[in-house]
Amino acid sequence: MRKTMSNEKLIQIKTAGFILKPDSPEIKPLYEKIKAQFEAKGIDVMLSEKSARMIGLNGMPFEVMCAKADFLVSLGGDGTLLSLVRRSYGYHKPVVGINAGNLGFLADITLDDVDAFLGRLLSGEYRIDDRMMIKGYIAKRSGEKKEFIAFNDVVITSPEPSKMVKVNASIGGERFNSYTGDGLIISTPTGSTAYNLSAGGPIVYPLTQAFIITPVLAHSLANQRPLVVPADFSIELDAEKYRAIASIDGQEVYELEEGDVLYIAGAKKGAKLIHRMEHNYFSVLREKLHWGDRNW
Known part of the structure; x- marks a missing residue:
């Protein structure tokens, strides 16, 4: 829309x-x-x-x-x-x-x-x-909750260069894919011309209300394609087996440990x-x- x-x-x-x-x-x-x-x-x-x-x-x-x-x-x-x-x-x-x-x-x-x-x-x-804009939070395994706001994107990668991550992705609580590779980008339309574009994701008109989900250097090409979904969906992400970090607009960084869940939704304003x-x-x-x- x-x-x-x-x-x-x-x-x-x-x-x-x-x-x-x-x-x-x-x-x-x-x-x-x-x-x-x-x-x-x-x-x-x-x-x-x-x-x-x-x-x-x-x-x-x-x-x-x-x-x-x-x-x-x-x-x-x-x-x-x-x-x-x-x-x-x-x-x-x-x-x-x-x-x-x-x-x-x-x-x-x-x-x-x-x-x-x-x-x-x-x-x-x-x-x-x-x-x-994106409004989200990280539910830590310890019970702690870390909230954030993003304008361009949320990027999950490894804290170590050249190390891969595995990110499980769900929409509305239902698993739809597991991404294995260098990382995963969840972008707004405004952010579609930032890291998303460099990673091969689509350019989306900035007044559109949608999330762009783009894998970074996926290790499998069969099921790792960019995906655009409406902004009224909620997305849940967790990193499995590997250490990971979540970067918010490239300006804030949070560690993601196994058992932590990152929740993303469209901000009300x-x-x-x-x-x-x-x-x-x-x-x-x-x-x-x-x-x-x-x-x-």
């Missing part, structure tokens, strides 16, 4: 909360230039404490910034935006990505576009896309991404993946 683009708009556009690409103090002049552009349009700018320390300025606690801001801004690449979406999920604030490098799948406002984008934002010429009205996903695919480029 694909969600149609919503007509949702920001309640007000007075305050923006910023985070910056981590470990990049050289981004300070760029941030100051963009901050001045926001303020020239009457939008106050707040900077998260961690980002502020990195460039020698004062900031505010991330949670306070999320609570006070009308919308949030990541200045960096897709990884910076990914982190911001996950960390701010509980506040459900719309997020816009300003790309400080190459064109991203998520952070699609270029540095040259900032001023024009702000003008369109203030005149209502933008859209807010609702992207599916998605991520809200602000885009230019004319933003076209297929144009981004064409540029990023060089579709139709005879010289590639």
Whole structure:
């Protein structure tokens, strides 16, 4: 099922909360230039404490910034935006990505576009896309429960390079496959252009509500094909015999021991991404993946 683009708009556009690409103090002049552009349009700018320390300025606690801001801004690449979406999920604030490098799948406002984008934002010429997110938890054999939220994917692999894992997968409590190989990816449509794509999984339109289940270097080709299932299904995974880890968006890692079960479901609320009205996903695919480029 694909969600149609919503007509949702920001309640007000007075305050923006910023985070910056981590470990990049050289981004300070760029941030100051963009901050001045926001303020020239009457939008106050707040900077998260961690980002502020990195460039020698004062900031505010991330949670306070999320609570006070009308919308949030990541200045960096897709990884910076990914982190911001996950960390701010509980506040459900719309997020816009300003790309400080190459064109991203998520952070699609270029540095040259900032001023024009702000003008369109203030005149209502933008859209807010609702992207599916994963909400899950790991039920430890000890009885402990570890909850997590993911925007791109959950990946089960071995903690040791070149070691295989065996992952048993069930839907609604019914076993449907056992995957033996280098790992298993459970991706959202947004994450379908990340590790899933590298592993040979399909690209899925980002407003679709579905899970993409893709094995990584499967040891058997007979029954180890990518699978797309509706987002209202719940998926249970457990690692058998081998040590394994679960990586959440490549930013959080949990150990999976035999007897632990990882549960995955679609989150009740998605991520809200602000885009230019004319933003076209297929144009981004064409540029990023060089579709139709005879010289590639």
